[in-house]
Amino acid sequence: MSKKRIAIFGSTGSIGTQALDVIKANPELFSAEILTAQSNDQLLIKQALLFNPNVVVIGDEKKYGIVKEALARTDIKVFAGEKALAEAALMDCYDMMLAAIVGYAGLKPTLNAIELGKPIALANKETLVVAGDIVMQKAAEKRIPIIPVDSEHSAIFQCLVGETRNKIDKIVLTASGGPFLGKKPNFLVNVKKDHALQHPNWSMGAKITIDSATLMNKGLEMIEAKWLFNLAPHQVQVVIHPQSIIHSMVQFEDGSLKAQMGLPDMKLPIQYALAFPQRIANDFPRYDFKKPNTLTFEEPDIKTFRNLSLATDAMYKGGNVPCVLNAANEIAVYAFLRNRIGFLDMTEIVEQSMAKIAFIEKPTLQEYFETDAETRDFAASLVHM
Numbered sequence: 001m002s003k004k005r006i007a008i009f010g011s012t013g014s015i016g017t018q019a020l021d022v023i024k025a026n027p028e029l030f031s032a033e034i035l036t037a038q039s040n041d042q043l044l045i046k047q048a049l050l051f052n053p054n055v056v057v058i059g060d061e062k063k064y065g066i067v068k069e070a071l072a073r074t075d076i077k078v079f080a081g082e083k084a085l086a087e088a089a090l091m092d093c094y095d096m097m098l099a100a101i102v103g104y105a106g107l108k109p110t111l112n113a114i115e116l117g118k119p120i121a122l123a124n125k126e127t128l129v130v131a132g133d134i135v136m137q138k139a140a141e142k143r144i145p146i147i148p149v150d151s152e153h154s155a156i157f158q159c160l161v162g163e164t165r166n167k168i169d170k171i172v173l174t175a176s177g178g179p180f181l182g183k184k185p186n187f188l189v190n191v192k193k194d195h196a197l198q199h200p201n202w203s204m205g206a207k208i209t210i211d212s213a214t215l216m217n218k219g220l221e222m223i224e225a226k227w228l229f230n231l232a233p234h235q236v237q238v239v240i241h242p243q244s245i246i247h248s249m250v251q252f253e254d255g256s257l258k259a260q261m262g263l264p265d266m267k268l269p270i271q272y273a274l275a276f277p278q279r280i281a282n283d284f285p286r287y288d289f290k291k292p293n294t295l296t297f298e299e300p301d302i303k304t305f306r307n308l309s310l311a312t313d314a315m316y317k318g319g320n321v322p323c324v325l326n327a328a329n330e331i332a333v334y335a336f337l338r339n340r341i342g343f344l345d346m347t348e349i350v351e352q353s354m355a356k357i358a359f360i361e362k363p364t365l366q367e368y369f370e371t372d373a374e375t376r377d378f379a380a381s382l383v384h385m
């Protein structure tokens, strides 16, 4: 494999930093050519000095001077601002984009990378939730692969290698259930952010950790899977698997179920996406069959964790509804993280937004942008009530 030049959008986050660990461990295989952050100037500077990329971008324009000054003695190009961040994806100095920005903000840079014809390692699931039809169509036109980094989708992707001619009956997305598995609304109503940020199996960024606690994460992943694997909504099933060892499964026409397993460690799906189709050796901890282990499965409690049924509705309705679900959820999660609303209010905000925003059956990209903006305004008005 010749050396692959990686552009990491969101290099200072949980996925971004783990991707840099993978690159650091395999300097003969990968280099980091673009690094971006929103506001964490100090980590971005540290990463830039270590990896010597071509370009760094800091989203927060107020931090431009600090980053520029710190990298003055290097030949690294420094840019700042939202526009520069999206435009950096159009710079032809890399072979693959790792889309690791969190939320809707990841959509435009990813679309630009596709436009430039660059393969995508996709962590940013919101990109497909918001505009999956447009993103997948554009990728198909450009004949570039979108390789999932999300562990469930990586599992399915791995199960599908060599199965191109075989029909999928359904996919089974596993969910840990998060920190509040088995809890009921009378408990959840009092949950505070510090508790919700304690995920039992995975250490991740704040937004996805809250999404995991509300099960919205699994809802977003259903929609992500529908687009990635070109499935009908009824082919996507969710099962609770608290140990997070089976990362997801595919059932084929003949009833055979294929699963991908391993310890919960995002470095593996990150490395797999960067190196695909090659597998590379590593020293990550391994699953130990000598220890007493039990793998269990149960139905999700969608009466308590209503986000999962709202996301299922959005997936079935299609059009701009998943975009509404995502925008309302982003507003709700950040309001919860700022202690502005309670745990169960997040679901209320998403539900009310889905009822309020006008349905568009086949939105253009511009209409997705408008739906996102309109939903954010409406959801924010509910937070301020």
Ligand code: NDP
Pocket: 009, 010, 011, 012, 013, 014, 015, 016, 036, 037, 038, 039, 040, 041, 059, 085, 099, 100, 101, 102, 103, 105, 123, 124, 125, 126, 149, 150, 151, 202, 203, 204, 205, 206, 207, 208, 266
């Ligand atoms: P983090 O919050 O840890 O990191 C997010 C990254 O995006 C940071 O580099 C951050 O910069 C940057 N960022 C945040 N807001 C903006 C913005 N408005 N514009 C540009 N850049 C921005 O998130 P994670 O790494 O946990 O998640 C990233 C994506 O990957 C999410 O979509 C998530 O759903 C998905 N994912 C994550 C998994 C995980 O294990 N963490 C697992 C599966 C999927 P700064 O540091 O400066 O704020």
Ligand code: MG
Pocket: 150, 151, 152, 221
């Ligand atoms: Mg996942």
